[in-house]
Amino acid sequence: MQKDESHQSLLHLRPWDDESISHYLGRWYRQEVVSTDSHSLGKGLRLGKILWRWENFYFNPPPTSQELQKLDTFTGLGIERLLLLFPPEHEPIKPRPVRICAACYTEAPYHRMSWQYQSTEGCEHHRLRLLPKCPEPKCGEPFPLPSQLTVLQCKKCGMPYKTMAKKQKPY
Ligand SMILES: [Zn+2]
Ligand SMILES: [Zn+2]
Incomplete structure (x- = not known):
């Protein structure tokens, strides 16, 4: 594979459902190939605090088409696909706590x-209620922001997500 090609495929990171x-x-x-964060990237793209907000x-105010276009310059996903990473318009969001199944x-x-939809009470797929924090009674640590999530266990008590x-x- 050419060097350029591998660069390309990494930059076009496919989002999941x-x-x-x-x-x-x-x-x-x-x-x-990127190793950056919202601060430096935001500065480079002139998206300011917007990446941090997302x-x-x-999402209030919702992303503008200009902001989405800037985001598209580095993701290359196209505006339509990018929009699927955001909640649908008029879907109320509860930013905290970060909830997970x-x-x-x-x-x-x-x-x-x-x-994070206000209307979501549980996981339709598993028919289970979402967790708003670590379920270990003595712990109760909130979940990290999804952008910072790299290990699949509670960062305080170490309980694996599987448990x-x-x-x-x-x-
Ligand atoms: Zn589930
Ligand atoms: Zn815990």
């Missing part, structure tokens, strides 16, 4: 955008 913008940006920053699930994480480790899945209540 229902992946949240926060999780996707984190993956994008951590690519070896990572934190603050640990059972989903065990199968495919990424944060789903729909977990957390067994503690989710049916819904």
Whole structure:
């Protein structure tokens, strides 16, 4: 493979189904060829604090087409696909706490955008309630921002997400 080609394929990081913008940006920053963060990239793209806001699930005001176009200059996904990383228009979002279905994480480790919808009570797929924090009673540590999520265990008590899945209540 030519050097240019590998560069290209890494830069065109394919998003997963229902992946949240926060999780996707984190993956994008951590690519070896990129290794950046929202601050330096935001400066380079003149997106200011906007990337930071998206990572934190603050979508009010919603992304403008100009901002999306700038985001597209480095992701190359196209505006239509990019929009799928954001909540649909008029879908109320609860930025905190970061909620997860640990059972989903065990199968495919990424944060789903729909977990932060106000209307989402549980995981339709597993019929389990979402976890708002580490379920270990003595711990209760909040989950990290999806953009910063790299290890699949509680960063305070070390409980693996696989174990957390067994503690989710049916819904
Ligand atoms: Zn699930
Ligand atoms: Zn914990």
